[in-house]
Amino acid sequence: MRRPPAVTPLLTGVSRYDKSLSTRGRGAGTFIDAPIIAWLIETADGRILYDVGCDFAKIADPAACARHYGGNPFGAPAMHAGQTVPAHLRRFGLGPRDVDLVFIGHGHFDHAGGLADFPHAEIHIHADELAAARHGGEAYFPGECELPLRWRTAGGDYQVCPGVQALCTPGHTAGHMSLLVEIGSTAVVIAGDAADLQENIDDEVAPGLCWCDRTDLAIASIRRLKAEARSARAQLLPNHDMRRYREIAGS
Ligand SMILES: [Zn+2]
Secondary structure, eight states: OOOOEEEEEEEEEEEEEEEETSOOOSSTEEEEEEEEHHHHHHEETEEEEEEOOOHHOOOOOOHHHHHHHHTTTTOSSSEEEEEEEEHHTTTTOOGGGGGOOESHHHHHHHHGGGGGGGGGGEEEEHHHHHHHHHHOOOOOOOTTTTTTTTEEESSSSSEEEEEEEEEEOOOSSSSSSEEEETTTTEEEEEEGGGGGSHHHHHOOOOSSGGGGGOHHHHHHHHHHHHHHHHHOOOEOOOOSSSHHHHHHHHH
């Protein structure tokens, strides 16, 4: 069984939606296919997941799907049983118990939906994000961030473990966080939804959905990520960009 590399993008589904959801004020009327990625990170101190994708049960069960996605103009993401995070882990001979820590960049349904699969892991999330997710609102599914898990909240930047640094990148949501990963020869910044597309990074365009319409915060976070990536000589990885996903995954 091959051992995962330091950082592996796991494709957990694909959303088809209007591009303006990713690039605020740009691309209305153009549809894009956006990968939904969970990132598997191998460290000397344990195994981390950044995000866990959608809750497959809410897509596979027609009644649950209608309940959760019926009001979404773009419907449910495309996701099959082989794309759940546990199914991806099985390909490496691993199971959910082999994951020590789940880092939730933000609580939207396509990032925190799979949490129920990780009752044994420590769940990291920004305190503001946990509060926002529990309060509810657009793209948060009730209950997903209220599971009786081992929650650990933070209020600022911190070292998750040697080689993995959590970076506050609010704007898309109240308490969004990204990760700088420096392990061996691997140096990457996982932007999360602070930057959906390479275009968000290159042109410093805010995501379509901004907390309290704070595009200023979102753009400041993109600039911060670019600066962090520059100083660490790290690759900055957008989260919902199919072309970039394919390059990174080598597919
Ligand atoms: Zn989001």
